Amino acid sequence: MEQTKDWELYEAGKRYNNRLEPNYYDTVTANLEFFNGNQWRNLKVEKLPQPVFNIIKRVITFFIASLTSSKSKLHLEPLTDTDLVDGQPSPAEIANAQIQTLFEKFKMDFKVKDALFDAAITGDACAHLYFDMSKKPYGKAFKDIKGEISFELVDGANVYFGNANNPKVEGQPYIIISGRDMVANLKDEAKRFKANQSDIDNIQSDHLYLEQSADAGKIEVEELDIEGDETGKALYIIIYRLNKEKGTIHVSKSIESSYIYKDIDTGLQGYPVAWMNWEKQKNQYHGRALCTGMLPNQIFINRMFAMVMYHLMMTAFPKAVYNADLMSSWSNEIGMAIPVSGLGGENSINNVAGYLNPGNMSNQIIQAIELAMEYTKEMLGASDAALGNVDPKNTSAIIAVQKSSSVPLENPRANLYEWIEDIGQILFDMMGTYYGQRPVVMDIEGMKQLVEFDFNQLKDMWFNIRADVGESSYWSEIAALQTLDRLLEGKYLDIIDYLDRVPDEYIPQKQELISKIQERMQQQEAMQAQQSQPMDPASLIQQLSPEEQQAFQNAPPEVQNQILSQLQTPQGQGMPM
Known part of the structure; x- marks a missing residue:
């Protein structure tokens, strides 16, 4: 079958990854397997034990926990301050509320952790966002409102940049995302987009899974040899292109020989792809994984431990030797009598049998293993103080060491900030493009309320997007x-x-x-x-006793005024006499 033009671009992307030194796909697979503890996968050692002291998982798990010690927050700030208009929230407040709702639906805290694990192990993390018309954001409450933004993480091995020497998403001529799906699902999707029947029939199961991440990605359920069965899987690619004339992103989806849909205008102004590297590398879009540099040290530690174990297995227990001229066999059974002959002359019982002393192992081996483990963690910034493996006597010193050890995480943290902000920019673009008029749940004066808003207004607005992670x-x-x-x-x-x-x-x-x-x-x-407030004079006079009231009436006017002024003060009690 003849390949589509888009598939040729996909093949070019694969060739680029295979030309990298070391091979990109092999590096990703090895990193994933080592992190999971499968660290003897390609070493053929029949006699040696195969211990695993997984420093890689310990360090990476610690780093990810340090980077995600609280929730991810995204704030959209308008160019100028805006207050409530006619008692209604501002567009910035509505956009922030909708993004917060989407983050909760995405389970963003878990997505951030998964993305950081992907970046630390494979070097890259990718977020792919798309508008799913099959979803109903409010269920049966608002039946007429359909479609919601969806979020998925894509393996870095399944993402191909048109300009592979530039790690920035902006400015790419195209971006390809590959994946594998059930043949039945792909055919149903082609029918929804009214593809040609010949293109639908071309969607058949294949075995193009060699570039999938990890060893498990290359194992699939066997196809059933049943007529009409569509349980097999096929490789598909989604390609996004920037249409320079319209200034929008167009998308196509295809298999090797036919299109499922082609050149659809998404209306988006930017690619719906957010890309993150753990550590950026010069002149390539793939990042360097934290795991990659740890593999040689991990192999050395495991091998040295294996040889130490083998040495102990072979020499820990003394070997018995005996004179075969005097004895026919040897038995360690308790209480067993051992017959001995020919003890006359120079032969004595001491010359019959004995034990060989085992060879002593050099202490330098254990020291080398400990130094390898210690220096590996120190160079990565995961010292014992940072990991909490110290006696907490001087807490101030421990805190100082922990803060200094967190410095190596500043670059990955900055990359994470940028990644979250890129996702916010994509969400802002999608809401203005797809949402239209729909209600938004807002928290107004402690009460949750539904506010109608026309999201098309966002197309003409500019917001600064800031991430706190x-x-x-x-x-x-x-x-x-x-x-x-x-x-x-x-x-x-x-x-x-x-x-x-x-x-x-x-x-x-x-x-x-x-x-x-x-x-x-x-x-x-x-x-x-x-x-x-001053009290009425009549009310003040009524507070006096009858005798005091009579005396007040008989007093001259200037004395009456003096009495009233004293009664109006807080200290005034009774009539002064």
Whole structure:
């Protein structure tokens, strides 16, 4: 069968990966298998034991946990500040609320961890976003509203850049995403896009899985030899191209010899692909994985341990030797009598049998193994202090060492920030392109409400997209809370200003609490205002006893005025005599 033009571009991408030194696909597979503990996969050793001291998994797991110690946050900020318009939230607030909802549906915290594992092990992580018309975001509540943005992680081995020497998504002539799917699903999709019947019939199962990641990616369920059976899988490619005339992204999907759909205008202004490297490499879009540089050290440690174990297995127990001229056999059975003959003359019982002393193993072997493990972790920034494998006597020193050991993570953290912001830019583009008029769930004064919004407005707006991810946002948030606490204790802030600045997740039902405090303060101010108003002279005179009232009536006018002024003061008690 003749290949499509897009498939030829895919084959060119594969040839590029195979030309990299070392081979890209072999490196990715080896890294994945070593991380999973399959570290003797290509070593043929029949007699040696095969121990695995998986330093790779320990270090990578620690790094990922350090980078994702808190939730990922994405903020869209408008060019200028916007307030409520006619009591309705601003477009920026609506866009932020919708992105927060999508992040929850994507389970973004888990997606970030999976992406970081992909980047640390294989060097690359890729987010692919698309608009799925089969989804109903509000279920049966709003039947007319269809379609929602979907998110998937794609292996770096399944992504091909048109300009492989540029790791930036922007400016690429095309981007290809490959994958494998069931033949039945691909045929149904081709029918929905009204492909030619000949193209539909060309969709057949194949065995083009050699470039899939890990050894498990090259093992699939065997096809059943049944007429009409479509349980097999086929390789497909999705290619995104920038149409320079329209300024939008066009997409095609195909198998090797036919198209499922071709040259559809997505309406998007940028590629729906977010790309991240663990460590960027010069003049190529693939990153260098943290795992790659650890493999030689891991192999050395495992081999040395294997030889130490083999030595102990062979020499830990002493070998018995005996004089075959005097004995016919040897037995270690308890209580067993051993016949001996020919002990006359120079032969004695001491010359019959004995034990060979085992050879001593050099202590340098164990020292070399320990140094290899220690230096490997030190060079990566995962020291014992950072991992918590120390006696906590000097806590200040431990904290200082842990902070300094986190410095190697600053570059991956910056790459993660950029990746999250790229996803935010894609979401903003997709919402303005596909959503149209639809309701959005908003939190207004502590109450969840549905707000109608025309997302087409976002096409004419510009927002700055800022990401807060991982450990740094967590500790900066804690520091901000501590500063607010000190300002409140020093009475530089009132309680309302304090609550307005505290993140919502720290105080449940924060808006309701603010409303109750404001209502209580208003009541107290009203009572104080009422108390500060001067009382009516008649009411003051009625507070006096009958004798005091009679004396007040008989007093001269200037004395009466003096008595009334004293009664109006808080200290005024009774009539001065």
